[in-house]
Amino acid sequence: EFNFFQNWYPIFPLEDLEINKPQSFTLLGQRLVIWKGEKQKKYQVFLDLCPHRLAPLSEGRIDEETGNLMCSYHGWQFNEKGICTCIPQAENQELVVKNQHNFAVKVFPTREENDLLWVWADANTPDLAEKKPLPLSPQIDKEKGFVWSSMVRDLEYDWQTFIENVADPSHVPFAHHGLQGNRKQAQPMAIEIVKSSVNLIEAQVSRLFTTTITFEPPSRLEYAIGFGDKGQQLGLITYCIPIEPGKCRIVAQFARNFAYSLHKITPRWWEHIKTRNAVLDGDMILLHQQERFLQQKLAGENWKNSYKMPTKADRLVIEFRRWFDIYCEGKLPWEKVGFSNFEN
Ligand code: FES
Numbered sequence: 001e002f003n004f005f006q007n008w009y010p011i012f013p014l015e016d017l018e019i020n021k022p023q024s025f026t027l028l029g030q031r032l033v034i035w036k037g038e039k040q041k042k043y044q045v046f047l048d049l050c051p052h053r054l055a056p057l058s059e060g061r062i063d064e065e066t067g068n069l070m071c072s073y074h075g076w077q078f079n080e081k082g083i084c085t086c087i088p089q090a091e092n093q094e095l096v097v098k099n100q101h102n103f104a105v106k107v108f109p110t111r112e113e114n115d116l117l118w119v120w121a122d123a124n125t126p127d128l129a130e131k132k133p134l135p136l137s138p139q140i141d142k143e144k145g146f147v148w149s150s151m152v153r154d155l156e157y158d159w160q161t162f163i164e165n166v167a168d169p170s171h172v173p174f175a176h177h178g179l180q181g182n183r184k185q186a187q188p189m190a191i192e193i194v195k196s197s198v199n200l201i202e203a204q205v206s207r208l209f210t211t212t213i214t215f216e217p218p219s220r221l222e223y224a225i226g227f228g229d230k231g232q233q234l235g236l237i238t239y240c241i242p243i244e245p246g247k248c249r250i251v252a253q254f255a256r257n258f259a260y261s262l263h264k265i266t267p268r269w270w271e272h273i274k275t276r277n278a279v280l281d282g283d284m285i286l287l288h289q290q291e292r293f294l295q296q297k298l299a300g301e302n303w304k305n306s307y308k309m310p311t312k313a314d315r316l317v318i319e320f321r322r323w324f325d326i327y328c329e330g331k332l333p334w335e336k337v338g339f340s341n342f343e344n
């Protein structure tokens, strides 16, 4: 069985975070506070609940003197290990010292790599986090001649809907007509599955050049698009992060290894990347509704009956749905964090 919690998720590009300004984010139904004072070397991620009386710590501030995170409600303070260091109302200091662990905040393991802040979604298994490598993209690599940029966006549709959508390149000429593609240029798209296991699905689309699509569950869905006669490659790296039922965050990275000849070569995919937000908007209008229609159907039948998928263009969608059935029983672990299920 696949465990969504025991995984690394890149929840923010580092450039979108600010020192001395706590932020909140919900990862798999768990409200988090992300913070860093001038005294900390890296960002800290805690459960966004003050142990005193459950005020959101993301509304708190970094204390100038101690450099610790201070709750805005009654001023309790927490250091980077989550330990309570100060209770302004304490009659004696012993109360604080003796109860450091009792009054501690839950701390999530973090990493900073490839310009992203990564969080391990299970606060109870830091040892496991230590052992598990980050799902990094092989295309985010200066040594191989790549340059890249990063973006973040929250979407009003479910994690599974996003994965299904991005696993399906055949929607591009239609859903993004005029922006990226042209519906008149649509053609058969023979997707072949090259590898498929609980930890990785890899597919290829071969035309003049080969595009490889990799899904490393639960978050990384990546395109490596080859073209040209000099080994040029475009990378579209998306990380899809489940927020709660019907909501997900996309952290995307756009990589290329041909930075200087950009004005001469503009492959079709480039437009999809350049007009990022407009492209996501085009999908949103369809997907927000489509996922609800599917969920209604799934109450009484299997997706194999709800969908008609006769062409190879849907091959990776089928493989993803199979994976989701086999290893996740077709659902995200919302019950574990207090949501009943997918809420229409
Ligand atoms: S709720 Fe945080 S200090 Fe009281």
Ligand SMILES: [Fe+2]
Pocket (backbone or CB within 6 Å): 165, 171, 172, 175, 176, 279, 280, 283
């Ligand atoms: Fe799209």
